Amino acid sequence: MDLRESELPGIGRKYSLRTRSGEKLVIVVHNDERRDIFHMDADEPDEMRSMVTLDDEEARVVSAIIAGITYKPKFLENQEIALDSLVIEWIRLEPLSKCVGKRIGELDIRKTTGSTILAVVEKDKTKHINPGAEYVFTPGVTLVVAGERIQLNQLKKLLLNGML
Structure with a gap:
């Protein structure tokens, strides 16, 4: 930092x-x-x-x-070791994201960034666990993604700009 x-x-x-x-x-x-x-x-x-x-x-x-004054997350030490450098994050797709209208497979996300989309939560709270390559991105959905920090930064760039 x-x-x-x-x-x-x-x-x-x-x-x-x-x-x-x-x-x-x-x-x-x-x-x-x-x-x-x-x-x-x-x-x-x-x-x-x-x-x-x-x-x-x-x-x-x-x-x-x-600062964690109102809520302090409880994350056990053994979980940190088990996860090592793996990060799980939630990403909301904005209307101007270049990935809107494209399929997961079209962007070849796993191969391009090394990250994984674990789930997609639609605006109406519909959940798609482990969405396939045919899933089409729409504005306002929230992606639950996993990877190392550098992989997730690359994923964000890909989703926002349509390329790295």
């Missing part, structure tokens, strides 16, 4: 964070207690993928959730 902090004269303070998975977040804490959180594109560092603005109260609630 790489964290950098800088003063923004007349504005507040800026924090830039690069996570272990390669994601980049920029958080600006304004003097008026407002917080802007920017999710930057990993490939184009000056391009913003998304942004959210929180007031002081919202920021404190979000920070309590992230």
